[in-house]
Amino acid sequence: MIQDVQKLLDAYLAWLKDKTQLRQVDDWVEITTPYLDRNNDYLQIYARKENGSYVLTDDGQTIGDLEQTGCKLNSPKRQDLLKMTLNGFGVQLQDQRLEVHASPDKFALRKHNLVQAMLAVNDMFYLSVPMVASLFYEDVVAWLDVHDIRYTPKVKFTGKTGYDHLFDFVIPKSRRQPERIIQTINRPNRDTAQAVAFSWIDTKEVRPPDSKAYAFLNDLENPISTTVLDALRNYDVNPVKWSEREQIREELAA
Numbered sequence: 001m002i003q004d005v006q007k008l009l010d011a012y013l014a015w016l017k018d019k020t021q022l023r024q025v026d027d028w029v030e031i032t033t034p035y036l037d038r039n040n041d042y043l044q045i046y047a048r049k050e051n052g053s054y055v056l057t058d059d060g061q062t063i064g065d066l067e068q069t070g071c072k073l074n075s076p077k078r079q080d081l082l083k084m085t086l087n088g089f090g091v092q093l094q095d096q097r098l099e100v101h102a103s104p105d106k107f108a109l110r111k112h113n114l115v116q117a118m119l120a121v122n123d124m125f126y127l128s129v130p131m132v133a134s135l136f137y138e139d140v141v142a143w144l145d146v147h148d149i150r151y152t153p154k155v156k157f158t159g160k161t162g163y164d165h166l167f168d169f170v171i172p173k174s175r176r177q178p179e180r181i182i183q184t185i186n187r188p189n190r191d192t193a194q195a196v197a198f199s200w201i202d203t204k205e206v207r208p209p210d211s212k213a214y215a216f217l218n219d220l221e222n223p224i225s226t227t228v229l230d231a232l233r234n235y236d237v238n239p240v241k242w243s244e245r246e247q248i249r250e251e252l253a254a
Contacts, residue, residue, distance in 0.1 A: 009161065012198050033115055036191045037065070043118055045111070053103050056111055060096040062118045081137065085124065088154050088166035089117040112163045119195055120166065123186045136186040136218045136242075137168065143245065144169070149253045151182075159202030167199070176254040178210035183237075188217045193228045197235035204236070213237045214252075216245070 019034030028046045035043045047056045063073065073082055086092070090113055092099050098117055102110035124137050144151055151169040158164050171180040183199070185192045193215070200213045215232050217224050219241045232239040240248055 009198075009201060012194075012201075013161075031111070035115060035119060035195070036189075037062075037118075037122055038187060039065070043115060045114055045118075047107075047111075050101075053101055054107055054110075055099065055101055056114050057094075057097050057099045058114065058118055060098075062098055062121050063096045066122070078135075081124070081135070082121065084154050085120050085166070086117055088156050089113040089120070089164065091117040109163060116166070116195065116199075119192065123192055124184075136216075137184050139242075140168070140182075140184050140216055144252075147249055147253055149249075155181075157203045157206065159199070160205045161202050163202060165199035165203050167203075171252055173208070174254055177251065178212060179208055180212050180214060180252060181207075182214045182216060182252075184216045184218075186218045188215075188219070188224050188228045190227065190231070193231045197232060197237055200237050201235050214240055214248070216240050216242060218242050 016034060021032040023030040023032070025046070028048045031045050031047060033043045033045070037043055043058075044061070045056055045058055047054050066073065073079060083093070086098065090100065090110075098114060098121070100110045100114050124135060141153070149171065151171050153169055154166060155170040156164050156166045167181050168184050169182040171177075171182070173179045181200070181203075183196045185196060196215050204211060204213070213236065215237050217228070217239055220243070224239070224241055229239045238248075
């Protein structure tokens, strides 16, 4: 089993390296990653050397793009959720820019954290209909609360590779069920599924051997492709369509 997981990790890291491109822009280096945003454009971050270390930033693209499409983050509740998410990745908010500082030996880790934060913020806050009253994450919180499912929100684990991974909820072990780790995916697609899958396969080696991972998938407006479902299952993540959430209620509440 360890050898299988190692092969998956190696393949993922090789893909990440091969698909990353660099370009000089004045005194910044533009880093184009293989991850796609909601517009199917590759996520880009910018790095600059500063006093012997590096500044990495998204140049305000993540939040700026959300606000341009009508998803405002100015309510206290959404600001708190934004800060909690960014804090989990160690990412700072400077004006509208997501930003991290990295020493040379921590560059890869900080870059990973920034990209994961961009994906998390984009997925969590993007609303296809700007007037939708609540976020998918908030819907999941409300469902867990109404069914008395105990959980700890926004838990960060360091995986086998040394990368940090932030999960939305962790349900502790009980007498009947092992530890259960839940990630919400508001926009289920190849990239969001792959990000969750990598987080889990990197993390599962440092968690109790019987721990389970679940991905709650928002299927209220669009159907979930079999490609996404199969990708999650292949990496030992249990996909849960939001429309079918009652099927696992007892399993999570136990």
